[in-house]
Amino acid sequence: MSLSYFYMLLLTPMVLDSTSKALENGTFGGNNNSTNNNTGPIIPLDISCPALTQRPPPRNVSDLRADDIKAVIGLGDSVMAGFGAKGVQNEQYISIKTLKEARGVSFAMGGDQGIITIPNLIQYYSHSLYGASVGDQIFTVCFGDQFCPGGQYKAAIDVLNGAQSGARSVNLDHELDYILSQLDQAYSDNRIQKTDWKLLTLFIGSNDVCHACAVNTSLPEHYAINVQLVVERVRLTIPNVLIQIIGMIRVDEIFVATLPYASYCQPFPRSDFVLHDHECGCAHSETNRTIMANLLPQYNTALEKVASFYQSPLYANDSFAVVFHPLPVDILSFPIQAIRKLMYTPISQKPQQLEFQADAPIYCPTDSDRLQLK
Ligand SMILES: *[C@@H]1O[C@H](CO)[C@@H](O)[C@H](O)[C@H]1NC(C)=O
Ligand SMILES: *[C@@H]1O[C@H](CO)[C@@H](O)[C@H](O)[C@H]1NC(C)=O
Ligand SMILES: *[C@@H]1O[C@H](CO)[C@@H](O)[C@H](O)[C@H]1NC(C)=O
Ligand SMILES: *[C@@H]1O[C@H](CO)[C@@H](O)[C@H](O)[C@H]1NC(C)=O
Ligand SMILES: *[C@@H]1O[C@H](CO)[C@@H](O)[C@H](O)[C@H]1NC(C)=O
Ligand SMILES: *[C@@H]1O[C@H](CO)[C@@H](O)[C@H](O)[C@H]1NC(C)=O
Ligand SMILES: *[C@@H]1O[C@H](CO)[C@@H](O)[C@H](O)[C@H]1NC(C)=O
Ligand SMILES: *[C@@H]1O[C@H](CO)[C@@H](O)[C@H](O)[C@H]1NC(C)=O
Numbered sequence: 001m002s003l004s005y006f007y008m009l010l011l012t013p014m015v016l017d018s019t020s021k022a023l024e025n026g027t028f029g030g031n032n033n034s035t036n037n038n039t040g041p042i043i044p045l046d047i048s049c050p051a052l053t054q055r056p057p058p059r060n061v062s063d064l065r066a067d068d069i070k071a072v073i074g075l076g077d078s079v080m081a082g083f084g085a086k087g088v089q090n091e092q093y094i095s096i097k098t099l100k101e102a103r104g105v106s107f108a109m110g111g112d113q114g115i116i117t118i119p120n121l122i123q124y125y126s127h128s129l130y131g132a133s134v135g136d137q138i139f140t141v142c143f144g145d146q147f148c149p150g151g152q153y154k155a156a157i158d159v160l161n162g163a164q165s166g167a168r169s170v171n172l173d174h175e176l177d178y179i180l181s182q183l184d185q186a187y188s189d190n191r192i193q194k195t196d197w198k199l200l201t202l203f204i205g206s207n208d209v210c211h212a213c214a215v216n217t218s219l220p221e222h223y224a225i226n227v228q229l230v231v232e233r234v235r236l237t238i239p240n241v242l243i244q245i246i247g248m249i250r251v252d253e254i255f256v257a258t259l260p261y262a263s264y265c266q267p268f269p270r271s272d273f274v275l276h277d278h279e280c281g282c283a284h285s286e287t288n289r290t291i292m293a294n295l296l297p298q299y300n301t302a303l304e305k306v307a308s309f310y311q312s313p314l315y316a317n318d319s320f321a322v323v324f325h326p327l328p329v330d331i332l333s334f335p336i337q338a339i340r341k342l343m344y345t346p347i348s349q350k351p352q353q354l355e356f357q358a359d360a361p362i363y364c365p366t367d368s369d370r371l372q373l374k
Contacts, residue, residue, distance in 0.1 A: 043127060044113050045120035049364035052125055057197070061242055061321045064371045067125035070196035071186070072118065072132055073160045073241075074109035075175050075230065076203040080163035082106035083139060101140065101165065103133035108201040108246070109161035110134075116362070118201065125365075130192045131160030142166040142207075148174045155182060168207045168218060169226035176230055180237055194239050199371075202227070203246040205299050210251060210280035212295050213288040220295060224302035231306055231322060240319045242371060245307055247326035248299050251280060252289040300326060311374070321373045 052067050074080050082102040104112030111119050111132025119132035137157045142148035142164050148171050152164065160182055162175035186192050204227070211218035231243060282288040307324035310316060 043120075043124055044111055044132075045116065045124060047121065047124050047362045047364070049124065049362065052365070053367050060318045061197075061240075062318075062370065062373055064197060064242060065125070065367075065369065066122045066365060066371075068197045069122050069126050069199045069242075070128065071130045071160060071183075071192050071198040072109060072122065073179055073183075073198055073200040073238075074106070074131075074133075074163050074203075075172055075179070075200065076108065076163040077167045077207055078139075078163070078165035079206070080106055080108050080161065080201070080203050081140060081165050082110060082133070082136075083165045100136045100138060102136050103157055103161055104135045106133060106161065106163070108203060109163070111159075118199075121362070122199070130186060131198075133158050133161040140164045140166075142168070142171045142174075153178050155185075160186075163203075166207055167204065168211070169204050169223045169230075170217060172202075172204060172226055172230035173233070176233055176237075183238065196240065198238060198241045200234060200238070200241050200243045201246065202231075202243060205248045205303075206251045206280075209248065209292050209295060209299060210282050213282035213291045220298035220302050223299055224305065227303065228306050228309070231310065235310070235315070235320050242320075242373075243322045245303050245322065245324045247303060247324065247328070248296060249327055250293070250296065252283050252292040252296075254280075254283075256283075256289070323371075323373050 052065060054067075058064060058068055078101070082105050083100075102110075104110045105115045106117065108118050109132055110117035111123070111134050117132070119129060123129040123132070135157050137154050140148075140152040143166055148164050148167060153162075158178075160179060162179045164171060164175060167175065183192075187194055192198075205223060208218040208223050212220075216222065227245075231245075234241060234243060282292050304324050304326075307322045310320070310322040
């Protein structure tokens with residue numbers, strides 16, 4: 001088995017070093033005193049925004065606000081699984097602690113106390129929100145051309161986060177199998193209703209582009225079909241859902257940016273195994289990185305097409321929508337805070353390049369803001 005699928009590891013030294021410090025510092029934590037009013041609901045994150053005026057649940061997916069979302073669902077890879085997301089532990093890049101999936105802090109699906117994540121930002125307005133992941137788990141893995149071994153999900157931790165480390169678009173079906181079984185359970189346990197509004201975040205493709213120089217099934221044409229198929233399956237099986245597809249980032253740049261980290265690029269103790277050499281197969285030569293960089297726009301075009309396909313009157317209806325959020329992120333920064341505001345920003349007004357600022361203010365939605373569909 002090759003470890004080349006863990007492209008998230010590439011992020012470990014440069015971004016996560018500061019992430020772990022910021023987590024300790026509480027910089028990502030907003031106001032970590034969510035129960036400061038004994039009478040109030042217990043929420044994981046207090047963002048000190050004004051409450052939204054209550055109203056009956058909307059009937060139209062184009063009318064959604066954060067307080068309408070009752071479940072969050074995730075499909076993706078190691079980034080969504082929170083692989084290594086608590087950063088370098090005990091100053092060792094490669095250690096069992098660092099190599100965990102910190103699902104509770106995943107930007108798209110985490111629900112740990114005091115962490116700024118999409119679910120926690122939603123739960124501030126929707127107290128019974130279901131689906132966010134909590135805590136850590138040992139890393140999961142998908143490998144080969146299309147294989148994710150069974151039995152890797154830990155429902156108590158993952159909840160409705162179907163992401164698996166190493167997953168490519170071809171593995172989305174496997175992930176959705178898990179989600180559908182968990183949703184059935186949640187309906188029958190009365191945790192959520194079928195008619196509740198759900199926000200499904202899809203963030204996949206970095207492992208596809210990491211193999212695009214080597215296997216045809218990782219090329220944009222296959223990727224487009226895989227994504228379209230899973231979205232169609234969601235449409236036919238999950239009622240009342242808004243799918244937000246997050247655009248792909250420049251994985252090839254991460255590889256280059258991590259090269260200077262000498263200790264990260266050292267072999268494991270008592271071996272000559274250098275992890276960095278095995279990550280993201282196509283990133284290891286300039287020629288292949290050029291292929292990756294040149295293909296990247298095609299992956300994003302594929303995602304954009306899936307979203308626009310479902311905007312056609314043939315498929316769009318009041319209970320289902322797909323929106324594409326490109327993520328032109330400066331790879332030396334980090335996308336967490338950026339995405340939140342994007343959810344409220346029409347595509348036409350989105351910035352050209354996003355940069356991470358640890359002290360960026362949290363956007364407080366108003367009564368008239370809606371989750372944008374275009
Ligand atoms: C942690 O907090 C200290 C004091 O508030 C601040 O000077 C420092 O920059 C913070 N570090 C990070 C990584 O946010
Ligand atoms: C928030 O508070 C909890 C409980 O006191 C603590 O475990 C957690 O580390 C804190 N989080 C941050 C980001 O400070
Ligand atoms: C949390 O809020 C309570 C009540 O407002 C306050 O007494 C307490 O000092 C706060 N704790 C922190 C760590 O800010
Ligand atoms: C705390 O609760 C009291 C009433 O129980 C309310 O008047 C006050 O506004 C609340 N404070 C916050 C910060 O929510
Ligand atoms: C739902 O919203 C869309 C877009 O605003 C609109 O075209 C459609 O007519 C609405 N449906 C109903 C039943 O109001
Ligand atoms: C590019 O990747 C392919 C597939 O892994 C490999 O066979 C080839 O040698 C690589 N090319 C270069 C120039 O490294
Ligand atoms: C992959 O695609 C290339 C170009 O379309 C083709 O020449 C090659 O035969 C394909 N390889 C496989 C294994 O299908
Ligand atoms: C929207 O489409 C889904 C999937 O085809 C279908 O189950 C649902 O009944 C449709 N809703 C409306 C209001 O037409």
